[in-house]
Amino acid sequence: MTERKNYTASELLAVMSARILKDGQIVFAGVGIPLLAATLAQGVHAPGLTILFEGGVIGPFVVPGELPPSTNEQRCTRRANMVLPITDVLLLLQRGYIDVGFMGGAQIDRYGNLNSSYIGDPEKPAIRLPGTGGGNDISSLTQMIVAMKHEKRRFVNKVDFITSPGFIDGGSSRADSGLIAGGMFRVVTDLAILAFDDDTKEMKVLALHPGVDPDEVRDNTGFDITIPDNVGRTDPPQKNELAVLRNLDPERLYTA
Amino acid sequence: MTERKNYTASELLAVMSARILKDGQIVFAGVGIPLLAATLAQGVHAPGLTILFEGGVIGPFVVPGELPPSTNEQRCTRRANMVLPITDVLLLLQRGYIDVGFMGGAQIDRYGNLNSSYIGDPEKPAIRLPGTGGGNDISSLTQMIVAMKHEKRRFVNKVDFITSPGFIDGGSSRADSGLIAGGMFRVVTDLAILAFDDDTKEMKVLALHPGVDPDEVRDNTGFDITIPDNVGRTDPPQKNELAVLRNLDPERLYTA
Amino acid sequence: MMAEETLVLPHLELRRRTAERDRGLREKVMSLEEAASFVSDGDHVALGGCTMSRTPTAMIWALVRAKKKNLVVSRSIMSSEGEVLYGSGISNHVITSWFSQGIVWGVSKVMRHYTESGEARFDEWSHMSIGLRYRAGAMGIPYMPVRSMIGSGVNERLGDEVKEVICPFTDERLLALPALNPDVALIHVQRADAYGNAQLDGLQFMDIDIAMAANRVILTTEQIVSNDSIRRRPDHTRIPFFTVDAVVEVPYGSAPHECYGVYEPFFDHMDTLAEQTKKDPEAGIKKYLDDFYYGPSSWSGYLDLLGADAIVDASRRGRSIYND
């Protein structure tokens, strides 16, 4: 990332994540990059995409410049089709109505497990993080997209604590544990788009972002990561994508 | 019942049932006599009594002359405090919020089991009756009052089929079957008020209605029934009770 | 009894069927006849409403006319629509807690005729058990523990369709009710938008759980409103659009039953039906079907037969709930 770019790392994250979403999908989104990306997708290529919030909201439209501070306040309900109790909106995941769960991540490992609970030993943590929120339920019950900054301390060989399960120990271990549906689909970073091997369930690079060298990914990943020779390349963020995004977050609360 | 009376058998049933209800109770009522009796109780001695209907209604007031045809139509919701889904109103029974379940009966046996499903062998019934409705849930989950006509064919030694459980085979058999709460409290008929022995759970006469001879009860009961020597006597329906009742059902749909 | 292996859909199969559905925000307004194509012979069809309330009469009318076969039909409580199911032959297997025209008309002679002769099945569950079966289906769990139905003949007759479970915390014995995920749900509401977002006034019965549990939902509605009006009161939406596959505008779509706040039951019509099926239930219900189901060329033709007087009277009574 040595070239000068006309977008921030967060904007890149939002644009690249948005492109993965498909029209007609039902997307369970967190605030921040996931919400921005899902709203961006609606504005650019997926007008029939539906956003759900864990606070109990189906099909809202975000008012530009009024991004909600969490998924549990009235700003989340603007022009929504329906609001319902938290437990019921989460049960839609269990019932199978949701195509994609989409959230940010603090720490992820080679099998896509996420940690947002403890840094260090849970019995005596160096840092107590806020915890799972809806993350555990979403990642347990549907196909996941995670958007996060690509840093070595965030991409670790094994998370200190599995808050939101990915493929656990890889292979069939997720299903063996009793999680028979869902699983990690994509991890989107400011360097690359990552996927998981069909058999081993190890993270691998699917495509590199513009100007990103494979070594840059290796250097910023805390475990050996597969980068195929024929690895893909993403197209840079387009003007219309950035324009929609900047209209949504003019104060750059989430895209600084 | 040879004397001339200024009330019908149904009116007697309604009045005698109403007197058993206490102020402040929450009563899950069926239509017909139970609803009339509960509304009568509200008007005479229990203004703070709350009626619930299985259609999903909490605390309605019945409009005189507009008795609902079942517990599932809008007439049931007049001036109600709340309406809610059927499953949720029934779950209030399971949670333990309800003091009394109050319904009519087609056939009852010595242990208070009710049948409203089959006359004869269920595999090849002589008569297929409409079935349980909420009866099974109510009688399984709370203390019950049943109001019914006292006839030999209705008071049988053993019901053809247990639609709504009373004390099953008597003794501890109800609790042993897994029904750890609730049970039959009173059966009100046009001849007497009946209760159940604390130990054997057999039906017995608690009080006889005005002018009723013990033999009249024996003759109209299909099993040996205990009538203690010191059996009680109920007071005849009072003017104010009958006046409230007749105002509620001026066309005598349920009190003919 | 139903074969045990098909009683509860394995979770992955339930999810596969759900994933296949087009759940995007899209218009799905169509005619009764078009909507009838969403019901296949042999389907499990769940009916919204209860007894004489918000019965999806118009959709049943369309299914009868489309000569569907071997439907298994479940509902909280069945009224005259159950007689229509048996009489028309589109279903000879119903699952419900209570089945008659209504308390005031005594025991249904049509129900008695078909069940006592063995021509049709009437599987009896407790009221709450049916509700909790739909709810488990709506929640995506395969069973729901319950404290009811235990110890009764109702339970006994269901055989392996219910199972005893032990609470792992309290060691209490409970009954496990099998989740019910109907193939199709027919639900009638006061208003919905073209996408299928539905608002229900008054009594909700088991409709929300049924909609969430079913694999397809056909919504009939008194009125189609704009999506804008739905979005102004999102806390009034009870059924979300992505559960719905067809939206049909059918004024008086529950007649001769009631639709809360819009019309009460057509009592005279119900009286006539009860009278007509008293002596010879089979002939009586066949004549009823000939007159009201096969006779008219359209739903308006059906309403013509009910008559303007009756429609006005039922509407006046229906609206009166909001008079004070």
Place this chain on the structure above:
Amino acid sequence: MMAEETLVLPHLELRRRTAERDRGLREKVMSLEEAASFVSDGDHVALGGCTMSRTPTAMIWALVRAKKKNLVVSRSIMSSEGEVLYGSGISNHVITSWFSQGIVWGVSKVMRHYTESGEARFDEWSHMSIGLRYRAGAMGIPYMPVRSMIGSGVNERLGDEVKEVICPFTDERLLALPALNPDVALIHVQRADAYGNAQLDGLQFMDIDIAMAANRVILTTEQIVSNDSIRRRPDHTRIPFFTVDAVVEVPYGSAPHECYGVYEPFFDHMDTLAEQTKKDPEAGIKKYLDDFYYGPSSWSGYLDLLGADAIVDASRRGRSIYND
């Protein structure tokens, strides 16, 4: 971890406690101070709302002033009220799925200080698991089967508080969540009548299940309305009177958090709190309590400290949800 024998109340004990309550239709309007007497030291207190929405701030304020002790407090998601619980010492044990002031302020330094030092417990459950624990409690069943939380560290750390169960129909492995019946629920609503019939606008969170599950409910409300107005729209009532033990009228009772349609969060106040607790979390939260909890002589005094400008601004933003 909690002793297993007290994790789920045996059903007969739950019923006994419920039967003892005066559930008749009666007025129960009282002051915050009077309502505080319904909370005993050591009680399990469930909070309605979620994050910065419909937090029962005023009631927590009253409990802090009444110097309650050893409360175990559960909520879907905790925000700054959790910092108040820890800082005031009325609870050193919370059960929730997420605990910080809010995403925009980063990780709560107060939460970190008390949990990392071992002074306080923060039991983490998944969001839906907490909801289903309340729901099982509301339904009167001792456990709820679920497909979530399995395989995670969250599950593992809960030890015997969760159990594996096998579906008797599909043989699928599920997790059994223990029912949660709080001793007391604190719920803030937009309006309620003097009997405790409550209406909630907008997001409902887990409040209805909490109210049904709890053994006592303290309702604070922006406004007390007549029972007549409740009875005109019975399908808007969300919490029935007989679950409620106290009704307290407290305008701005969720400030500095929001009450849907009435006011949005007091963001500047939240900024100040975050800033003030950044360097020395313990001193910062103590000062906050001194200023806002112990300082004012009444709830209006608390609102005075928030200031008219902030109240007007939060109200304008809150009401704006109905502007289009």
